[in-house]
Amino acid sequence: MGLNLVALGTSRLPSLIRVAALQGMVLGIMPLVIEHELRLMVLVIAAATVAMKGLVIPALLRRAMRTANIDRDLYPLIGFLPSLLLGAAGMIGAVVLARRLPLLPEHRESLLVAGALASVLTGLLLLIGRSKAISQVCGYLILENGIYLFGLLLIHSTPLLVEGGILLDLTVAVFVTGIIVDRIQRAFDSLDTRKLTVLRE
Amino acid sequence: MTPGLLLATSACGILLSLTGAFRAPRWWLATSLVSTLTALAAAAWVLATGGAWEWRSAFLIGGEGVHLRLDGVSALFLALLAVVGGAGAAYSREYWADPAHPASARLGRWWWSTLLLCMGLLLLCSNGLHFLIAWELFALCAYFLITLDGQRREVRAAGWLYLAASHAGTLALFAFFSLLAARTGSWDLGPMREQANLAPLFWLALFGFGVKGGVFPLHIWLPSAHANAPSHVSAILSGVAIKMGIYGIVRFSGWLPVPPAAGWLVTTLGVVSAVLGVAFALGQHDLKRLLAYHSVENIGIILMGVGFAMVATAHGQAAWGALALAGGLLHVWNHGLFKSLLFLGAGSVLHATGTREMSRLGGLWRVMPWTASLFALGAAAISGLPPLNGFVSEWLVYLGMFDALNQPGAAVVVAIPAIVLLAMTGALALACFVKVCGVVFLGASRSPAAGHAHECGPWMRGPMLVLAAGCVAIGLAPFVFWPALHTAVAAWRGTWTDVPAPESLTTLGLFHVALAALAAVAAAWLWRRAHRGGWARAGTWDCGYAAPTARMQYTAGSFASIITEWFAWILRPERHAHRPEEAFPRRAAFEEHTPETVLERVIQPCARLVMWLSGGARRLQHGRTHAYILYLILGLAAVAVLTLAWGR
Numbered sequence: 068m069g070l071n072l073v074a075l076g077t078s079r080l081p082s083l084i085r086v087a088a089l090q091g092m093v094l095g096i097m098p099l100v101i102e103h104e105l106r107l108m109v110l111v112i113a114a115a116t117v118a119m120k121g122l123v124i125p126a127l128l129r130r131a132m133r134t135a136n137i138d139r140d141l142y143p144l145i146g147f148l149p150s151l152l153l154g155a156a157g158m159i160g161a162v163v164l165a166r167r168l169p170l171l172p173e174h175r176e177s178l179l180v181a182g183a184l185a186s187v188l189t190g191l192l193l194l195i196g197r198s199k200a201i202s203q204v205c206g207y208l209i210l211e212n213g214i215y216l217f218g219l220l221l222i223h224s225t226p227l228l229v230e231g232g233i234l235l236d237l238t239v240a241v242f243v244t245g246i247i248v249d250r251i252q253r254a255f256d257s258l259d260t261r262k263l264t265v266l267r268e
Numbered sequence: 269m270t271p272g273l274l275l276a277t278s279a280c281g282i283l284l285s286l287t288g289a290f291r292a293p294r295w296w297l298a299t300s301l302v303s304t305l306t307a308l309a310a311a312a313w314v315l316a317t318g319g320a321w322e323w324r325s326a327f328l329i330g331g332e333g334v335h336l337r338l339d340g341v342s343a344l345f346l347a348l349l350a351v352v353g354g355a356g357a358a359y360s361r362e363y364w365a366d367p368a369h370p371a372s373a374r375l376g377r378w379w380w381s382t383l384l385l386c387m388g389l390l391l392l393c394s395n396g397l398h399f400l401i402a403w404e405l406f407a408l409c410a411y412f413l414i415t416l417d418g419q420r421r422e423v424r425a426a427g428w429l430y431l432a433a434s435h436a437g438t439l440a441l442f443a444f445f446s447l448l449a450a451r452t453g454s455w456d457l458g459p460m461r462e463q464a465n466l467a468p469l470f471w472l473a474l475f476g477f478g479v480k481g482g483v484f485p486l487h488i489w490l491p492s493a494h495a496n497a498p499s500h501v502s503a504i505l506s507g508v509a510i511k512m513g514i515y516g517i518v519r520f521s522g523w524l525p526v527p528p529a530a531g532w533l534v535t536t537l538g539v540v541s542a543v544l545g546v547a548f549a550l551g552q553h554d555l556k557r558l559l560a561y562h563s564v565e566n567i568g569i570i571l572m573g574v575g576f577a578m579v580a581t582a583h584g585q586a587a588w589g590a591l592a593l594a595g596g597l598l599h600v601w602n603h604g605l606f607k608s609l610l611f612l613g614a615g616s617v618l619h620a621t622g623t624r625e626m627s628r629l630g631g632l633w634r635v636m637p638w639t640a641s642l643f644a645l646g647a648a649a650i651s652g653l654p655p656l657n658g659f660v661s662e663w664l665v666y667l668g669m670f671d672a673l674n675q676p677g678a679a680v681v682v683a684i685p686a687i688v689l690l691a692m693t694g695a696l697a698l699a700c701f702v703k704v705c706g707v708v709f710l711g712a713s714r715s716p717a718a719g720h721a722h723e724c725g726p727w728m729r730g731p732m733l734v735l736a737a738g739c740v741a742i743g744l745a746p747f748v749f750w751p752a753l754h755t756a757v758a759a760w761r762g763t764w765t766d767v768p769a770p771e772s773l774t775t776l777g778l779f780h781v782a783l784a785a786l787a788a789v790a791a792a793w794l795w796r797r798a799h800r801g802g803w804a805r806a807g808t809w810d811c812g813y814a815a816p817t818a819r820m821q822y823t824a825g826s827f828a829s830i831i832t833e834w835f836a837w838i839l840r841p842e843r844h845a846h847r848p849e850e851a852f853p854r855r856a857a858f859e860e861h862t863p864e865t866v867l868e869r870v871i872q873p874c875a876r877l878v879m880w881l882s883g884g885a886r887r888l889q890h891g892r893t894h895a896y897i898l899y900l901i902l903g904l905a906a907v908a909v910l911t912l913a914w915g916r
Contacts, residue, residue: 191901195894195895195898195901
């Protein structure tokens, strides 16, 4: 969860990508830590998650960043300090909310749900508060990490196919965004989504 | 020939006329006239025999079987539609001729035919869904006819206002018919007075039809639309189209149960419309706008009759209710005839001089004797002067109210002020038309345009003569038309079948004939005397003033100013005066303008408030994706809070 605050506090694009990758890898290892007995399915999911979130997606993003030739500052819409404070408040709120949710007794004590909610909130905050398309992709990644964390609660009942599908979706989405980012850059000389307001009608 | 066959011929005629609207104006006119004549014959057949014509077909439109019905009430309105529709079609041949209006004349013919067709269908439809379709089509046709001269800005503004007001009313009608269908389980219309749970729906119908009918607070669209439309369109709008609102109110107050208060409210609305309509008319300087306000007044008189009939049904009093309703329905005819005549006369003046502004006209009697005489006849009729038709219908309404006075009960409380105010309306209308005839036709011409006026041709004179003949016929022989009214009253309320013709109707007819004969004799005597003695023309005595000009005559505003002062609380006239001062005064000016109070003081401020609020709401949509995501989160959070707080 500390990684969330780092993501909010950082002002450089590569470090943001690194944070998202690191969070993805931690998430990938998570099932191995939680589960007491190692089964093949859990292993496969963990390996795939680490590979996708930790290696493939960050590589795609870095590639997009390089080809689009963007400068590395983030231009926040919400300042770093306010977003840190908001993130912290969101985290506290998530913990409080997690205690009040009607959960199974074995999940009640763990921080899994609180962490998942906090990640989702952080992702949304990044989506709202950062203006560049790539930083929005990172926000989206962190949001997805939160959802994945929720999914861990259900890892026994979720089929492998669904997990695989989610991962594939995510990869394709990032891939497509990378291409779009490149095109936007070529067409408009900027990646600032604030300037994409003409199409509102 | 049965009415069904006649109506089929009429429909064929109007469809054939559509084919000739663009290329063959003579063919269009001939087929239109045949169509209107056959429709008139069908209506007359139903009104004379008293039998309703009904036709159901398996052919579906919108999933509903076609169901047409021509009974006394709809036949009454169909007859009026046929007369005014035919007269207007003939009038437009010269008034809105191809050489003067190359593009809009053909469009005008096309929309005229579709308007007649849609109004005819509206009167025949006996299915809620088809009624709505015909209603909407009719409103649109009227819009295109109003904006025929769309080059001018005020015409477009008037058309837009009409369209907006009309759709506000249509919205209420959509609610009315949907709720009606939901409660009865069928779109089919017909008498269903025993279902008491339908009564509250009448308020929706009253609003929806009241907007179209131009009942006082809802009349905002009417003056500008009637003033800016071409005159034959104004004639059919005022003579027939606004009567469709009356038709709706009469139709559904007859078929459905009405709330107990409805009769009182309709009567009150009628009284208010009558008095304030004529008050606003007195304040106008625009000839056609003035006539438009008189439509509001006459709608008020009709509603007084209809409202009293509803009060009578609530009290179980058939006798005076039937008289009041017959008076109201006869006034539908009468107003259709003389108001169309007046609008056609105003169109003739407009055609000859190019202006509707009364302060630019004057002295037209000498150059336009036909127009002036026919207009004066219409003016006498609308003022309710014997021996013309306006007096007959108002007499019937008076009779109904006087009979109500003899009955114990609450009706007396309303009847007395209603009688007084109806009499006052008649007096004010007379004052108003004295003003119009005096300013427009008498005196000296106030502008070069009025000086170079010319009499209208036979195509414009003919329809006016037909309408004037209708006014005189109803005035001189009212008892001939009683069976038609009796049929309509019996169709309105099935139990009122044996209402005897009031004896005074025959007396009134004889009196009118005697009065007309006396007037003719007096006119002949005066004519002979004038001819024997020879004409001697002399200047008007000018109080010894050295250089009198035409501008020193009474204007429309100054003539009516005593009466408009009484109504200044509602008319709110705007005055701009530069008084002459000092010994050698500079240029002085005085200007007076009567705005449409309801529109400018009530509707427009409300509209501005709505625009301001929606302008604020529009700022939320700015195109920034980030903020849109924020809206999503806020919405989600609100939903979460709602479910967590109240969901348990």
